[in-house]
Amino acid sequence: METFNHFINGAAVAPASGEYIDTDNPYTGEVWGRIARGTAADVDAAAAAAAAAFPGWKATTPTARGKLLVKLAELIERDAEHLGEMEVRDNGKLIAEMGAQAKLTAEWYRYYGGLADKLEGSVIPLDRPGILNYTKHEPLGVVGLITAWNSPLLLLAWKLAAALAAGNTAVIKPSEFTSTSTLAFAELFGEAGFPPGIVNVVTGLGHECGQAMVDHPDIVKIAFTGSDTTGQRIYEGAAKNLKKVTLELGGKSPNIVFDDAEFEAAVMGVISGIFAATGQTCIAGSRALVHRSIHDAFVERLVEVAGSATIGDPMSYDTHVGPVTTEPQFQKVLDYIKIAQEGGATCVLGGDIYDGPGASGTRFVQPTVFTNVTNDMRIAQEEVFGPVLSVIPFDTEAEAITIANDINFGLAAGVWTQNLGRAMRASDALNAGTVWVNTYRAVGFNSPFGGWKRSGLGRESGIEGMMEYVQTKSVWMAQESSVANPFIMR
Ligand code: NDP
Numbered sequence: 001m002e003t004f005n006h007f008i009n010g011a012a013v014a015p016a017s018g019e020y021i022d023t024d025n026p027y028t029g030e031v032w033g034r035i036a037r038g039t040a041a042d043v044d045a046a047a048a049a050a051a052a053a054f055p056g057w058k059a060t061t062p063t064a065r066g067k068l069l070v071k072l073a074e075l076i077e078r079d080a081e082h083l084g085e086m087e088v089r090d091n092g093k094l095i096a097e098m099g100a101q102a103k104l105t106a107e108w109y110r111y112y113g114g115l116a117d118k119l120e121g122s123v124i125p126l127d128r129p130g131i132l133n134y135t136k137h138e139p140l141g142v143v144g145l146i147t148a149w150n151s152p153l154l155l156l157a158w159k160l161a162a163a164l165a166a167g168n169t170a171v172i173k174p175s176e177f178t179s180t181s182t183l184a185f186a187e188l189f190g191e192a193g194f195p196p197g198i199v200n201v202v203t204g205l206g207h208e209c210g211q212a213m214v215d216h217p218d219i220v221k222i223a224f225t226g227s228d229t230t231g232q233r234i235y236e237g238a239a240k241n242l243k244k245v246t247l248e249l250g251g252k253s254p255n256i257v258f259d260d261a262e263f264e265a266a267v268m269g270v271i272s273g274i275f276a277a278t279g280q281t282c283i284a285g286s287r288a289l290v291h292r293s294i295h296d297a298f299v300e301r302l303v304e305v306a307g308s309a310t311i312g313d314p315m316s317y318d319t320h321v322g323p324v325t326t327e328p329q330f331q332k333v334l335d336y337i338k339i340a341q342e343g344g345a346t347c348v349l350g351g352d353i354y355d356g357p358g359a360s361g362t363r364f365v366q367p368t369v370f371t372n373v374t375n376d377m378r379i380a381q382e383e384v385f386g387p388v389l390s391v392i393p394f395d396t397e398a399e400a401i402t403i404a405n406d407i408n409f410g411l412a413a414g415v416w417t418q419n420l421g422r423a424m425r426a427s428d429a430l431n432a433g434t435v436w437v438n439t440y441r442a443v444g445f446n447s448p449f450g451g452w453k454r455s456g457l458g459r460e461s462g463i464e465g466m467m468e469y470v471q472t473k474s475v476w477m478a479q480e481s482s483v484a485n486p487f488i489m490r
Pocket of ligand 1: 150173204207210225226228248281282385411
């Protein structure tokens with residue numbers, strides 16, 4: 001049984017309460033470690049360390065900050081296999097994905113390391129002679145970064161790399177279910193040459209430790225990835241201190257298949273949208289909208305391919321679908337299967353717990369496909385965050401767009417068509433932060449990502465992602481220091 005403490009000011013720190021939380025392996029159900037149960041006192045210590053480190057980090061030249069981030073990227077690549085394995089042990093996602101993802105994570109640090117000294121202000125051509133007015137981007141201060149359990153290190157990179165490049169210091173809280181990879185990652189900062197205190201990690205429960213970050217007066221911004229309900233609570237809490245927020249929330253993304261789509265590619269695209277990562281992704285394409293003329297053949301092939309998925313040990317490279325990460329999430333997925341059935345949807349694949357070959361522990365759900373779904377059903381409107389797909393037929397392009405947009409979320413959307421004009425029209429008409437045409441589930445360090453509607457506020461990745469961590473200062477410098485009339489505005 002391994003014990004993990006907070007990481008504050010460059011060192012492991014035991015929780016003030018002396019309490020720990022068990023952490024288990026979703027595949028075996030075995031409790032293999034325990035993490036510190038953080039409280040307000042621990043958040044206080046982490047925020048104090050980050051605040052003390054802030055002036056020095058802000059004064060470090062952007063080029064020097066960038067070099068440290070690039071060095072960090074190299075260390076992540078060196079340790080990617082180990083970090084990926086830690087994530088699999090914590091969240092049960094496939095090693096085939098998490099190993100590659102840990103390596104890819106390095107690219108965010110490399111990209112923002114390069115961007116650190118390229119964020120330029122501007123000189124404003126004022127209509128007043130003798131005054132120079134320029135703008136510069138300055139860091140915010142201590143930022144609080146709270147992540148979900150599905151991809152801890154990747155979701156953190158989207159926030160932390162930009163925040164550090166911009167000159168902020170950080171207090172991080174990973175999900176209570178998947179904290180260990182973030183703690184192991186934090187150890188790399190010292191090796192890369194970062195002074196202590198710039199990055200601090202506190203672990204614990206959301207409503208205790210996370211809430212203490214939202215309430216802390218010295219944490220000036222919260223960047224959060226998680227559900228829309230928690231996001232809303234954080235937004236309300238942040239408003240009390242007028243904190244800035246970035247919210248990356250849930251989704252119920254449509255994956256639209258037109259009758260002119262490349263059939264087999266679209267089938268694979270829909271499958272990758274919902275069954276990869278056991279459906280536990282914010283961008284899950286959980287609503288497949290399929291043109292009525294190909295609906296039956298499409299469903300038949302979908303069921304054939306999804307039904308042949310190998311379910312089992314996430315550490316095996318042959319596995320396609322792993323366990324659901326947490327016990328509450330497992331129950332939630334089963335509840336939604338029941339809700340779909342009671343709502344009148346027809347289950348054409350799965351629909352139950354999986355206890356066949358490869359299953360271990362108790363948290364496997366069969367890849368599940370529902371037809372006869374209408375967009376007003378709860379299974380079509382609410383995020384399941386599991387391997388459950390709803391297929392909805394449509395007749396016209398306009399109807400597809402109407403159904404796609406008839407939802408509270410707006411994180412992503414997929415379009416499958418060979419018609420260029422249709423691809424352009426649909427991309428314009430879809431209310432989503434990301435639209436993929438003839439592909440799905442692709443993200444990049446230099447492409448902004450974020451949600452519309454209840455899917456979030458702000459953007460991560462790319463130059464826009466860095467702008468979330470700076471504030472603009474406008475400087476006015478007069479050649480002459482005389483003030484002609486002090487009683488009127490200049
Ligand atoms: P939650 O909203 O339950 O939790 C997210 C994080 O917030 C966790 O670290 C959690 O801690 C913490 N938290 C919970 N309550 C509070 C609180 N009152 N104050 C501060 N922090 C709190 O989401 P899940 O972890 O269940 O993740 C799944 C959700 O994340 C899905 O809705 C998914 O769509 C979304 N997501 C969005 C992404 C995006 O980029 N848009 C990407 C990935 C996931 P604890 O774990 O201890 O409860």
